[in-house]
Amino acid sequence: xxxxxxxRIAIVDHGAGNLVSIGQxxxxxxxxxxxxxxxEAFDGxxxxxxxxxxxxxxxxxxxxxxxxxxxxxAWIAADRPFLGICLGLQLLFETSEEDGxxxxxxxxxxxxxxxxAPTLPHIGWNQVERRRDHPAFDGIEDxxxxxxxxxYIVCPDVAASAIVIAETVHGERFVSAIGVGNCLxxxxxxxxxxxxxxxxxxxxxxxxxxxxxxxxxxxxx
Numbered sequence: 001x002x003x004x005x006x007x008r009i010a011i012v013d014h015g016a017g018n019l020v021s022i023g024q025x026x027x028x029x030x031x032x033x034x035x036x037x038x039x040e041a042f043d044g045x046x047x048x049x050x051x052x053x054x055x056x057x058x059x060x061x062x063x064x065x066x067x068x069x070x071x072x073x074a075w076i077a078a079d080r081p082f083l084g085i086c087l088g089l090q091l092l093f094e095t096s097e098e099d100g101x102x103x104x105x106x107x108x109x110x111x112x113x114x115x116x117a118p119t120l121p122h123i124g125w126n127q128v129e130r131r132r133d134h135p136a137f138d139g140i141e142d143x144x145x146x147x148x149x150x151x152y153i154v155c156p157d158v159a160a161s162a163i164v165i166a167e168t169v170h171g172e173r174f175v176s177a178i179g180v181g182n183c184l185x186x187x188x189x190x191x192x193x194x195x196x197x198x199x200x201x202x203x204x205x206x207x208x209x210x211x212x213x214x215x216x217x218x219x220x221x
Contacts, residue, residue, distance in 0.1 A: 012051070093106075094108065094109060123149050131167060136203045
């Protein structure tokens, strides 16, 4: 890593999700990880990861119950490195039509059903077609396949269209990656996406480690 020590990553526990597999994926690319079930567990982290599996309303209820909503918002507002995966991406927006949940409201837009799809849930490998460059995808060919498991997609407001990094087609074309500042969101599961998925995680870990010492980065403990 940037200063010779592993990037330190707090994985948010919202009561569901693939905490073990995302932790194993991050550790396989050189990071040190731990589960964060309370705000104090964010201390000392270089990167906050909000993983995804489950539904929006129960996830938000658990985040509120654990006092994690405002700390997550504050973390992203400070432009500290953040990665949201699948549901973790969807929670970044304002509302979810999956169950009427009010979500984190960090980005303008909502989560809506994936319509016109040949199969639902959308499970399996599909191409991720980039709309702009982003360092999380360094070394990965445009149109590379990644692994998806979902029935809902994010719909950013038109004014926020510049946050879109990549799109994917499954029936309709949908947003599969977003980025603004140090906040990155992925609809696919990099920890289940083979070599290219691990490359995305390695790139994100490198970016988090490189942020040490910047004004808005978490300092080295």
